[in-house]
Every structure is written in structure tokens, then in C-alpha cells.
Amino acid sequence: xxxVVILTEGLVKRYGRARGLAxxxxxxxxxxxxxxxxxxxxxxxxxxxxxxxxxxxxAGQVSVLGLDPRRDGVALRRRVGYLAGDFVVDGxxxxxxxxRFLGNLRGGVPPARIEELADRxxxxxxxxxxALSRGNRQKLGVVQAFMHAPELLILDEPTSGLDPFLQxxxxxxxxxxxxxxxxxxxxxxxxxxxxxxxxxxxxxxEGRLVTVERVEALxxxxxxxxxxxxxxxxxxxxxxxxxxxxxxxxxGPRLWCRLVGPPDALVKAAARHTVVDLLATEPDLExxxxxxxxxxxxxxxxxxx
Amino acid sequence: MLRNVFTKTLWDTRRALLGWALAIxxxxxxxxxxxxxxxxxxxxxxxxxxxxxxxxxFNYHDLTSPAGYLASSVYGLLVPLLxxxxxxxxxxxxxxxxxxxxxxxLLLAHPVGRTRLALARFAALAAALALVGVVxxxxxxxxxxxxxxxxxxxxxxxxxxxxxxxxxxxxxxxxFAVGAATGRKPLALGVSAGVAVLAYLANGVLPQVQGLAWSxxxxxxxxxxxGEPLTNGxxxxxxxxxxxxxxxxxxxxxxxxxxxxxxx
Numbered sequence: 001x002x003x004v005v006i007l008t009e010g011l012v013k014r015y016g017r018a019r020g021l022a023x024x025x026x027x028x029x030x031x032x033x034x035x036x037x038x039x040x041x042x043x044x045x046x047x048x049x050x051x052x053x054x055x056x057x058x059a060g061q062v063s064v065l066g067l068d069p070r071r072d073g074v075a076l077r078r079r080v081g082y083l084a085g086d087f088v089v090d091g092x093x094x095x096x097x098x099x100r101f102l103g104n105l106r107g108g109v110p111p112a113r114i115e116e117l118a119d120r121x122x123x124x125x126x127x128x129x130x131a132l133s134r135g136n137r138q139k140l141g142v143v144q145a146f147m148h149a150p151e152l153l154i155l156d157e158p159t160s161g162l163d164p165f166l167q168x169x170x171x172x173x174x175x176x177x178x179x180x181x182x183x184x185x186x187x188x189x190x191x192x193x194x195x196x197x198x199x200x201x202x203x204x205x206e207g208r209l210v211t212v213e214r215v216e217a218l219x220x221x222x223x224x225x226x227x228x229x230x231x232x233x234x235x236x237x238x239x240x241x242x243x244x245x246x247x248x249x250x251x252g253p254r255l256w257c258r259l260v261g262p263p264d265a266l267v268k269a270a271a272r273h274t275v276v277d278l279l280a281t282e283p284d285l286e287x288x289x290x291x292x293x294x295x296x297x298x299x300x301x302x303x304x305x
Numbered sequence: 306m307l308r309n310v311f312t313k314t315l316w317d318t319r320r321a322l323l324g325w326a327l328a329i330x331x332x333x334x335x336x337x338x339x340x341x342x343x344x345x346x347x348x349x350x351x352x353x354x355x356x357x358x359x360x361x362x363f364n365y366h367d368l369t370s371p372a373g374y375l376a377s378s379v380y381g382l383l384v385p386l387l388x389x390x391x392x393x394x395x396x397x398x399x400x401x402x403x404x405x406x407x408x409x410x411l412l413l414a415h416p417v418g419r420t421r422l423a424l425a426r427f428a429a430l431a432a433a434l435a436l437v438g439v440v441x442x443x444x445x446x447x448x449x450x451x452x453x454x455x456x457x458x459x460x461x462x463x464x465x466x467x468x469x470x471x472x473x474x475x476x477x478x479x480x481f482a483v484g485a486a487t488g489r490k491p492l493a494l495g496v497s498a499g500v501a502v503l504a505y506l507a508n509g510v511l512p513q514v515q516g517l518a519w520s521x522x523x524x525x526x527x528x529x530x531x532g533e534p535l536t537n538g539x540x541x542x543x544x545x546x547x548x549x550x551x552x553x554x555x556x557x558x559x560x561x562x563x564x565x566x567x568x569x
Binding site: 049053055073074075077078080082086088089090092093097100102104105106144 | 307308309313406407410411412413414415418419564565566567
């Protein structure tokens with residue numbers, strides 16, 4: 001079995017207010033792409049900030065790359081690339097100036113490497129940062145996290161603010177890093193963001209890890225809401241019995257339903273008619289979590305036994 | 306200039322710093338240039354009519370000699386006030402200001418220890434004040450001849466300027482320490498400004514109250530000018546006291562900084 005890169009045991013973080021972590025057990029293995037999924041406020045950012053020693057745990061154990069973030073923080077962060085959820089930098093400098101400085105803090109990053117990454121993301125390094133759009137600032141954040149080819153990348157909602165084309169480029173970068181043996185730990189509150197790249201997904205809710213699954217398994221359980229339009233009225237009976245379909249409603253030539261799992265059977269049934277319109281919502285995370293919760297509850301008695 | 310946190314901090318503030326150094330020097334040189342006007346019988350008589358207490362409250366002790374005039378006007382009020390504002394601004398920004406702005410987090414996610422970061426930031430503050438001191442000293446040297454500041458030597462100007470820089474560092478250290486310990490910018494600003502005002506009152510105003518003369522001994526303003534460095538040269542005891550208080554504050558603030566959470 002591959003080496004464990006991130007390990008937390010019973011990690012607790014209490015703030016003055018309620019939010020925090022309530023005993024998080026996390027295990028991320030070397031070379032994998034791990035998606036850390038949860039609704040806003042679930043504790044994703046808190047976990048990530050504990051991993052890089054911006055926060056100190058109230059209780060429990062953390063180990064990253066075999067090191068204690070508190071004691072060996074400097075040695076540890078040398079081997080880590082970090083992108084904060086809200087990447088903020090002083091706007092009075094150019095992107096090039098910032099990246100060169102950050103590279104120097106890491107003992108120097110070849111300028112050619114910085115330029116190459118910036119080109120890939122179509123980022124102009126010569127402009128002052130305050131003149132950049134939010135998406136372009138986010139690109140700077142991605143570049144600074146990747147530029148020194150760290151063993152471990154810790155990315156908090158990395159694709160927020162990036163347009164779809166750049167999200168794909170980012171996913172290619174993640175794929176390449178993973179192929180090169182780098183480990184990627186990235187958080188998101190949208191399943192589709194991690195679905196493309198992650199192998200395993202951990203779901204956190206209210207400061208606890210609810211479940212860890214292979215991403216395909218999660219996709220199979222994902223709940224979508226579909227809306228189809230036909231060129232003439234259709235009969236509800238044709239669709240009600242299809243696998244995964246529920247909450248079906250037909251109104252003349254339009255059809256709405258809830259779908260769990262692959263849409264194959266529904267698509268084939270619909271193809272008997274002329275489909276003029278097809279809308280599918282993003283898999284709903286809350287429904288997924290609700291499902292994960294039930295899953296978790298089902299497992300619990302077997303643990304106790 | 307992009308090599309480390311210390312040089313980067315100075316580099317980022319280069320324009321503002323240059324502006325401060327020139328402005329402070331311009332104020333000092335202007336005041337010094339008034340000496341020939343003050344040194345007239347009519348002016349001396351006018352000043353003599355003011356109650357002693359009022360003059361003391363404004364740090365006006367002796368306006369009959371060039372050294373006394375400089376200590377009262379240039380080094381006594383406006384210049385140290387500007388230096389204090391500059392130092393407090395740097396000290397507040399050093400940790401708490403950047404933490405509240407969210408820009409500190411990126412640095413701390415790099416292989417830079419917290420102690421190192423804090424000390425580099427304070428070192429930048431000290432270097433900025435030293436630069437202001439050098440520019441001010443050069444300005445005063447340049448104006449000494451034309452303004453007929455007879456008897457005030459380069460060494461005495463250097464002594465007063467050194468103590469001025471240490472005075473600034475001491476107040477900057479208050480802002481730095483409170484900010485590093487708490488991460489709260491308004492608190493750092495408030496406490497350090499409060500200390501500056503109290504120190505001023507304890508030096509010039511409170512000692513006029515019967516039985517409060519001792520308060521002067523606790524005031525950084527007194528440690529700065531009380532020994533009259535413009536007349537007597539560098540006051541090693543006062544300078545060391547300012548330095549010691551500064552170092553204790555910096556150490557305490559940095560220590561606390563390594564033991565707390567960084568704000569979002």
C-alpha cells in the first residue's frame with residue numbers, strides 16, 4: 001500500500017463560535033488525487049489551514065508528509081504547494097514580481113518554469129495585480145502553488161473564478177502532477193469540480209468526515225434533476241418504470257424527473273421521440289450528502305457489532 | 306530586492322518611505338531655518354511673556370541658544386510626532402495589518418518560520434526609521450551653516466537623531482507587539498497611539514502637577530530628549546533604555562505570534 005501523505009486522527013478545532021472540526025479522521029495516500037467535498041462551513045478550510053500550520057489543533061493528531069505541521073512547519077511547507085480559498089496578495093506589484101519573490105522564499109524557482117505555467121493559463125505576468133480580474137488573480141494562485149513541483153499540493157477550491165476552458169487546463173495540470181507522483185488534496189463544494197480529476201472523494205459535514213468513496217461510486221449515486229422537451233406530447237407511462245427515475249411529471253411535450261445513477265435508460269427511452277430540448281442540473285450535493293449520511297448510518301451498527 | 310521578507314517589505318514601501326523621509330526632513334529644515342528670526346530681541350521678549358507651564362507643555366525649554374531652540378522646535382514636537390506616526394504605521398502593518406488584509410497567509414504557507422517573518426518585518430521597520438534618521442541628519446547638517454546654528458555639531462545632531470530613531474522604534478515596537486500578539490490592527494493602532502500620547506503627557510504636562518514629577522522618568526519622550534543630546538551628546542543610558550524596551554516588546558510580540566492561530 002502506498003505511503004500515507006496526510007493523516008489526521010480525531011482532529012478537533014474549536015473556535016470561539018460553533019464552527020470547526022469535531023474529530024476528523026483523514027487519510028490521503030501518496031500520488032492520489034483526493035477530493036475533499038462538503039458544503040460551505042463544513043470545515044474544509046479549517047482542515048486545510050490546520051495542515052499548513054496556520055491554525056493549531058484543539059485536540060487530535062495531524063501528520064503531513066510524515067511531519068508535524070507545528071514542529072517541522074518550515075521543512076514541511078518547503079515540500080508543499082498551497083492555494084488558499086481566498087487568494088489575496090498586495091496589488092501594487094506585478095505578477096512576475098510576486099512569483100519571483102515567492103520562488104526565492106523556496107530557494108529559487110527557474111523563471112522559465114514560471115513563464116511556462118503562466119503561458120499555459122494565459123496569464124499576463126507583467127501587469128500589476130490590482131489591474132487583474134478575479135480569474136486572473138486565481139491563476140496567479142495556481143501558478144505559485146504548482147511552480148516548484150511540490151510533493152503535495154493542498155488546494156482550497158482551486159477552480160473558483162476560472163472559466164470552463166481554464167478549468168480544463170487546470171485539470172490537465174492536476175493530472176500531470178498526479179502522473180509525476182505528486183499528491184493532490186483539493187477541496188470543493190461542487191462535485192463536478194473534483195469528479196474529473198479525483199480518484200477518491202472524502203465528504204465532510206459539520207466538522208466530521210461522513211464517508212470516503214471512489215469517485216465513480218459517488219457519480220453512480222449522484223442525484224440529478226432533468227428536464228426534457230419533445231416535439232409533441234408524450235405519455236408518462238413510457239418513463240415511470242425506468243431505472244433510477246422518480247418524481248416524474250409530464251405536461252404535454254415537457255417532462256421533468258429526478259434521476260439517480262447513469263442516465264442511459266432514460267436517454268434511450270427519450271430517443272424514441274424527437275427530443276428538442278434537454279436540461280440536466282448539476283448533481284445536487286445536499287442530496288448526495290443526505291445519501292452519504294444514510295450510508296454512514298447504515299454502516300454504524302456493523303462498527304459497533 | 307525580492308530575495309527575502311525583509312528586503313521585500315522595504316521594497317514594497319519604497320515610495321512612501323522616501324516621501325516620509327523627505328517630508329520629515331523638510332519640516333525639520335524649515336523649523337531650523339527660522340532660528341535667525343527667533344534669535345532677535347523682539348521675539349525673545351515675546352516668548353518670554355508666555356507662562357512657563359505652557360512652554361514646557363510644548364517642550365519649549367530654552368529658546369536662547371541654537372541647541373535649545375532645536376531641541377524645542379525641531380526635535381521637540383513636530384518631528385518626533387511624524388516619526389512616531391511613521392513607526393506606528395509600519396509596526397501596525399508588520400503583522401496585524403497584513404493579517405487582516407489576508408496577505409500574511411500566503412507568506413506563512415511558504416517555508417518561512419513565524420519568528421523569522423516577525424523579526425524580518427520589525428527589522429524593516431528599524432531600517433526604515435534609520436533611513437529617515439540619516440536623511441534628517443544630512444538635512445540638518447546642510448542647514449546648520451545657513452541658519453547660523455552656531456555650536457551645534459554634527460556629532461550632537463547625530464546623537465539627537467539616533468535617540469529620535471530609537472524613540473520611534475520603541476513606539477513602533479508597541480504597535481508591532483500588540484499586532485503580532487493579537488492580529489488585530491485597530492487594537493495595535495489604538496494602544497500604540499495611546500502610549501505615544503500618554504508618554505507625551507507624562508513628559509511635559511503631568512510633571513507640572515504637584516507630586517507627579519516621577520511620571521517623566523517613565524516616558525519614552527523623556528528617554529529621548531530628557532538628557533539633552535543636542536547639548537550633551539549621546540545619552541547612553543537613555544539610548545539603551547529605549548533599545549531594551551524595544552527589544553523586550555519585539556521578543557514578547559514575536560513569541561506570542563508563534564503560538565496562535567492566524568486569522569482568516
